[in-house]
Amino acid sequence: MEVALEDNNPMEKVLPPDEQEIDVELEAKEKKYLRGEGANLETLKDKKLKTQLASREKLYGKSAKAAAKIEKWLLPASAGYLETDGLEKTWRINQTDIAKEVDKLSTRNQYDIVLPDFGPYKLDFTASGRHMLAGGRKGHLALVDMMNMNLIKEIQVGETVRDVAFLHNDQFFAAAQKKYSYIYSRDGTELHCLKERGSVARLRFLKNHFLLASINKIGQLHYQDVTYGNMVASIRTGKGRTDVMEVNPYNGVVALGHSGGTVTMWKPTSQVPLVQMHCHPGPVSSVAFHPNGHLMATSGKERKVKIWDLRKFEEIQTIHGFHAKTLSFSQKGLLAAGTGSFVQVLGDSSGGGYSRYMSHSMVKGYQVEKVMFRPYEDVLGIGHSMGWSSILIPGSGEPNFDSWVANPFETSKQRREKEVHLLLDKLPPETIMLDPSKIGAMRPSRRKDKPTRGEIEAEKEVAIEAAKSVELKKKTKGRNKPSKRTKKKKELVENAKKTFPEQEHGNVAGQKRRIGEVAGAELPTSLKRFARKN
Amino acid sequence: MGGGLKRKSSSSSKSLAKSKKKKGPHLPNSILKVIANQKRPLNSDEEDDDAIDSDDEHGGDLYEYEEGVPEEESRKNNRYDRHDNYDYELPEDFEDENVESEDDVNSENDEEVEGDDDDDRHTRMLQSLTGMPSAAFEGDSKSKPVLFTEAYPEGEFNPTRDVLEGKNVLTEEDFLAPLKGTPGYQKTSKQIARMQKGTKHVVHAPLPKPERERLERKAVKGIVDEEFGKWVHLVKKNREAPTVYFNKEVNLGYSTVSAIASDFQPRTEFEKKMASVLNDSEVTEAHRDDGARLLELNEVSMEDHIKDRNHIAKMRSLLFRHEVKSKRIKKIKSKTYHRLKNKDLKNSSLGALMDPEMAKEEAMRQEARRVEERMTLKHKNTGKWAKRMISRGLNVKYDGTKAAIAEQLQMNASLSRKMNSMRDGSSSDESEDEEELNDGSDEDTPSRLIAKAKEKTLKALEDDEVPNSGLMSLPFMARAMKKKNEEANEEAKRALEEYEEWENAGGENSKKPVEVSGRRAFGATAKVEAPKESRKDSDNFYDNSDSDNDMAGVEDNDMKAVRDTASPARNTGTMTDTEKFDDVVGNPASTTTFDVAMFASGSWKKMTGGKNTESKKASKKTRVPISQAQDKKGSRDDGSEDSESEAERMVDGVLTSASKETFEIPSQEEIINRAFAGDDVLDEFEKDKEEVLNQEVPKPEKPVLVPGWGNWTNIQRKIGISKHELQKHEAEKKEWEQGLKKRKDARLNHVIISEKVDKKAEKLHTTTLPYPYTSREVFENSMRMPIGPEFNPSTILAELNRPEVVKKTGVIIKPVKFEEVNPNDEVDDEHPRNHQKQRTKKKTSKRQGKVKSK
Structure with missing residues (x-):
């Protein structure tokens, strides 16, 4: 067995690899950075635009290449992995085995903290993974610095805590308590009491939009802007009470799991769900999103975990045999599921679907409440009924952090600067949509309703009135006769009248054509050219 | 055009040949011309042919085009600007082959004919040659009849029109022909041939x-x-x-200060002097060397030295005198002197600074002056004199006037300047007053407030009079009023009671009345006894799932006390093999909380004891209907509730046995509901989908026969719904189906994708292509x-x-x-x-x- 955690020493095993291999690797990375292919410029008639776009494309290619090279050569650390030889299975390896293999520093990340009186615990990590927030159901809130295992602040709020969430950094956190939810500062001072949202079951923070989303006990979804403090949206889901809520990190869409087995996705600017998916025949017990936003994992009470492709809204995989009270994707795409006192980690190493990767069983009687991978570390945090634990899952965390995105070693000055940047880059709530890459593109065509007869009549009236009120020019002598003027005016009115039946005909023709177009649009792209053209 | 010309010329030569054939006795044109001009004897036929040949050679090119004068040049009217004509013009000394042109002969006739084109002339030529009327030649080209104007037969003195018009031009050969055979002929012909070779003797028609x-x-x-x-x-x-x-x-010019400085040229006298000193070679040299030379250069003349010394002496003596004077003044003991002096000081601003009273007074006066100034604008050069001065420009001319006007303006500015000091002072005074008031009333506020309230309520109780007249005197109004009054009185009485209680309790604890105000209904006696209990009850009622809310019951003081004691009772019995307690649990903070938890939960158990079980049961019972009401399926809530309670039981396993007791076996119906929870879920989802689809793509309504509308007669009834109505419905249905097919979720049975347009997000898209x-x-x-x-x-x-x-x-x-x-x-x-x-x-x-x- 071979275990490697995130390696921070790149020079250790740089083998002289085949150049071709490198090229292939670089190409794959380049493709990732190119974000899709360029348009076919041959169809363009405008030569100037063509050359301009061509040069732009070239620049994009260059940029992607540079980025790929940077990723390949300059990023210091490589991801961890767990390798077995022979008949060994990765899921048979337990934490004690791993502890023997890994370095001293990593073993510090294996621990249980037993706090039997205030559990079960909810956990939340900051984006950088530096800080952890633990919220015991019975009112215990603890903010821990994970780097040096230092308890920064611990408070006892004296009432139920249903969920905890960090705001944009470790300076503020929100806790959903018995009646209201509250925002506390790092030192435990209560800053705000959010009364408007009622007794909240789940809290999530949308860090790009600075929105604090919450679902309360009567199934109302609230979005509150934490910069201005105004309630951006309060939506009645109409699906009953739920405590399954997760945010898609890719687009900021909030997903709720309901008792009817549906998962609904919401945005603050719409009162109806964007998508309703019927995922399970029984109640949905948890939902999780892959960091790239394309995958969603749901778990139902009927002991099934399903993986969905959110681009097609189709089920990719069903994993039988267990139901997860809590699910979580890691940065590298591992999926952790917690049930009872058992935690299972699934991995998609071969690309053929998720399969067992690792498992961990807690002491009997511990009930797992929440699993969450710690960002930028190969660590899984588990909140359970008797406190919280931390185990090592090799290959779960992103090995290289981008200090512009999330810096675990942030100084206070950097943090402050980052905060300002975050605020400047804050996105308005309407940018939350299923496909955010469509922002800036052409507006999707809106289907127009056919004007009713009454509307046409009214329009006609208006047109006739306009024609009647046209001031005729004063022409030269002889052409300015009253008879000629009246004739001209009559002609104008006639013309105005004439346009309407014609227009109606035109509309009909347009409709016909539209139907034809529709037929064309329906066909797959390869067959489109055979669509009837008018 | 060139081609056209050739054709014409060839046709002309053809016609010549024709004429020759037809009219034997007629002489060729050239010969006639020669005869007419040169008065020479007639030649033989060969010569004739020769002449004709030569004519043929050049005939096409010899055509002279007469160009109409362009309108610009004709100057018939002055519509066009005068300009030079750059067209090619023949040189003045150019000889036109000695041919008399028509222009020379009959110029007045020419003016009219000028515009004629080639065809015209051609026909005329033919006419002259054949003697036939022009109509014979005009087939296609001309329709206008031309008059036959030749009055005379051709003759020596009567040259044909051709000759006059220069159609057949004389050539050198023509002249040479008669000389043929003479001794010098060979020589001259050669010479001429050479000449012809060298010069381009023919001018082409433009x-x-x-x-x-x-x-x-x-x-x-x-x-x-x-x-x-x-x-x-x-x-x-x-x-x-x-x-x-x-x-x-x-080069955009200077970029540094030194660059600017290096280009500096001294201009004024002073600058020059400075430059001469600074750039003095001696000085610079001295600087470069040691300081000895500098000292030498620094030598001061005797005169300067004396001047300097005198100046210093003068200043010293002045200082001394001033000192002596002030000493003397200080010693003066006269009261009148000091009074006068103080008065002076008072008037001056310095005095105002010393004494606040005086400053205030002064400020008031200043304010008054300012107001006056702002009202009158006395010093803004609005006076008669100032206006006159300004209007005549004297303020610029004379320095005195200028100064006077400037002074006035200055005065205006100083007078109308806003004074802040006084305002500030007053405002601060006010705030102080307020504070004082607050301070004074702080101790007895509650009691005083209560007294006031009581007074008011009493007053309200007393003066409920019913008006005797107007709207209010109507019986039903009176009744209503009475009812209202009674209610109000009751309330007032209740309030009075409360006030009295408060008063009895005394103003020692200001918080208490606030607490009580929310629970008026409990009465005064109940509230002192069990505040915790009531709270717990309400908790259980409102928040059925939170049995652990009771943490609230534990008082903060207790917890603190426990924390202080910090008994190090560590619970190590539950540790697992993977536990690492070395630095984590060893953390004092976590251990203390642990202890606190133990203690706190213990105390809670003691306190709640048995009475909690009852409330628990009650809550359990109430829970079921509530959750069902919340959730139409009735499955979700129970499940979650159940899991929650399960977790609680598990958690509290060690600590609280009470919660276990509260579990009640669910009813049969409930169990069945739970077991078949997922059965109709799919159906319901489908229904939901249908609903959403109907909303977003509305289904067209089927036309129906409404009784009384369109089916009065038997025939109408037989026909049923009109055809066009049905057709319309078909079309709409088709469209609807298309719409459904077009949706993204058309083929996904388990998904509803909303296609509602988000108006707020529309601004993030472009409407048109850039x-x-x-x-x-x-x-x-x-x-x-x-x-x-x-x-x-x-x-x-x-x-x-x-x-x-x-x-x-x-x-x-x-x-x-x-x-x-x-x-x-x-x-x-x-x-x-x-x-x-x-x-x-x-x-x-x-x-x-x-x-x-x-």
């Missing part, structure tokens, strides 16, 4: 003007195209370049890559975001200069510094456009 102009344009276009063609590559390159650079190194784009696909594809610094390596970033024109401020953009550009070179944007030649994009492109339009 082309018609439009033709000529067209040719000219053609030629010019060729040249211009060639000239501009050279620019095409350059222009193309510039147009295609993503960035155009104008940042050529250009200018150069014509295809939506291309545009959207070009938008796919972000160009910000977060998404691109810094090496490429500058290139990605470079502006279209890079230019230094202050650089004059010169017109484009020609340079050789290899058309096969690709636009190289990587090394902008390599091609820093200045070019303008717009100018060249414009020019290019012009050329192309031609």
Whole structure:
């Protein structure tokens, strides 16, 4: 067995690899950075635009290449992995085995903290993974610095805590308590009491939009802007009470799991769900999103975990045999599921679907409440009924952090600067949509309703009135006769009248054509050219 | 045109031949001419032929076109500007072959005929040759009859029209013909032949003007195209370049202070003097060497020294005198003197600073003056004198006047300046007063407030009078009023009671009344006893799932106390093999909380004891209906509730046995409900989907026969719903189906994708394609890559975001200069510094456009 955690020493095993291999690797990375292919410029008639776009494309290619090279050569650390030889299975390896293999520093990340009186615990990590927030159901809130295992602040709020969430950094956190939810500062001072949202079951923070989303006990979804403090949206889901809520990190869409087995996705600017998916025949017990936003994992009470492709809204995989009270994707795409006192980690190493990767069983009687991978570390945090634990899952965390995105070693000055940047880059709530890459593109065509007869009549009236009120020019002598003027005016009115039946005909023709177009649009792209053209 | 001319000339020669054949006795035209002009004897036939031949040789080219005078040149009216005529003109000394033209002979006739064209003349020629009327020759070309004007037969003194018009031109051969055979003939003919060879003796007929102009344009276009063609590559390159650079190194002048200083030229007297001293070679040299020379140079003359000394002495004596004077003044003990002095001080601003009273007074006065000034504007040069001075410009002329006016303005400014000091003082005073008031009333506020409230309520109780007249006196109004009054009285009484209680309780605890106010209904006696209990009860009622809320019952003080004691009772019995307690649990903070938890939960258990079980049971019972009401399926809530309670039980397993007792076996119905929870879920989802689809793509309504509408008669009933109605419905249905098919979730049974348009998000999309784009696909594809610094390596970033024109401020953009550009070179944007030649994009492109339009 071979275990490697995130390696921070790149020079250790740089083998002289085949150049071709490198090229292939670089190409794959380049493709990732190119974000899709360029348009076919041959169809363009405008030569100037063509050359301009061509040069732009070239620049994009260059940029992607540079980025790929940077990723390949300059990023210091490589991801961890767990390798077995022979008949060994990765899921048979337990934490004690791993502890023997890994370095001293990593073993510090294996621990249980037993706090039997205030559990079960909810956990939340900051984006950088530096800080952890633990919220015991019975009112215990603890903010821990994970780097040096230092308890920064611990408070006892004296009432139920249903969920905890960090705001944009470790300076503020929100806790959903018995009646209201509250925002506390790092030192435990209560800053705000959010009364408007009622007794909240789940809290999530949308860090790009600075929105604090919450679902309360009567199934109302609230979005509150934490910069201005105004309630951006309060939506009645109409699906009953739920405590399954997760945010898609890719687009900021909030997903709720309901008792009817549906998962609904919401945005603050719409009162109806964007998508309703019927995922399970029984109640949905948890939902999780892959960091790239394309995958969603749901778990139902009927002991099934399903993986969905959110681009097609189709089920990719069903994993039988267990139901997860809590699910979580890691940065590298591992999926952790917690049930009872058992935690299972699934991995998609071969690309053929998720399969067992690792498992961990807690002491009997511990009930797992929440699993969450710690960002930028190969660590899984588990909140359970008797406190919280931390185990090592090799290959779960992103090995290289981008200090512009999330810096675990942030100084206070950097943090402050980052905060300002975050605020400047804050996105308005309407940018939350299923496909955010469509922002800036052409507006999707809106289907127009056919004007009713009454509307046409009214329009006609208006047109006739306009024609009647046209001031005729004063022409030269002889052409300015009253008879000629009246004739001209009559002609104008006639013309105005004439346009309407014609227009109606035109509309009909347009409709016909539209139907034809529709037929064309329906066909797959390869067959489109055979669509009837008018 | 040239071809046309030839044809005509050939036709003319043909006709000549024809005429010769037909009219044997008629002499050839040239001969006649010769006869007429030269008075020479008739020649033989061979000579004739020769002459004709020669005529044929040149006949086509000899045609002379008479060009009409262009309107511009005719100067018939002055519509056109005068201009020089650059058309080709024959030189003045040019001899026109000695031929008399018609112009010379009958010029007055000519003026009319001037506009005639070739055909006309041609027919006339034929006419003259054949003697037939012109109608014979006019087939296709002419329809206008021409008058036969020849009055006389042809003869020696009667030259034919041809001759007069110069049709058949005399040639050298004509002249030489009679000399043939003479001794010198050979020589002269040779000479003439040589001459002919050397000179282009025949002038071609000029082309018609439009033709000529067209040719000219053609030629010019060729040249211009060639000239501009050279620019095409350059222009193309510039147009295609993503960035155009104008940042050529250009000297923009001084960039540093020292550079400016180095160019300094002393101009004034003083500057010159300074410069002479500074640039003195001796001084600089002295500086460069040691200081000895400097000392030498520093020598002061005796006169200067004495002057200086005297000055110092004077200043000293002055100082001394002042000192002595002030000493003396200080010693004066006279009261009157001091009084007067103080008065002076008071008036001065310095005194005002010393004494606050005085300052206030002074400020008041100042304020008054300011107001007056602002009202009257006395010192704003509004006076008669000032106006007069200004209007006459005397304020500029005389210094005195100027100074006076300026002084007035100054005074105005100083008077109308806003004074802050007084305002501030007053406001601070006020706030102080307020504070004082607060301080005074702080102790007895509650009691006083209560007293006040009581008083008011009593008053309200007393004066409930019923009005005797008006609307209010109506019986039902009176009744209502009475009812209301009673209610109000009751309330007032209740309030009074409360007030009394409060008063009894005394003002020692100000918080208490606040607490009580929320629970009026409990009465005074109940509240002291069990505040915790009541709270717990309410908790259980409102929040059925939170049995652990009771943490609230534990008082803060208790917890603190426990924390202080910090008994180190560590629970190590539950540790697992993977537990690492070395530095984590060893943390004192976590252990204390642990202890606290133990203690707190213990205390809670003791306190709640048995009475909690009852409430628990009650809550359990109430829970079921509530949850069912909340959730129509009735499955979800129970499940979650159950899991919650399960977890609680598990958690509290060690600590609380009470919660276990509360579990109640669910009813049969409930169990069945739970077991078949998922059965109709799919159906329901389908229903939901149908609903949503109906909302977003409404289904067209089927036309129905409404009784009484359109089915009065039997026939109508037989026909049923009209055909066109049905057709319309069919069309609508088709459309509806299309709409359904077009939806994204058409083929996904388990998904509903809302297609509602988000109006707020619409502003994030463009309505129209931005200018150069014509295809939506291309545009959207070009938008796919972000160009910000977060998404691109810094090496490429500058290139990605470079502006279209890079230019230094202050650089004059010169017109484009020609340079050789290899058309096969690709636009190289990587090394902008390599091609820093200045070019303008717009100018060249414009020019290019012009050329192309031609």
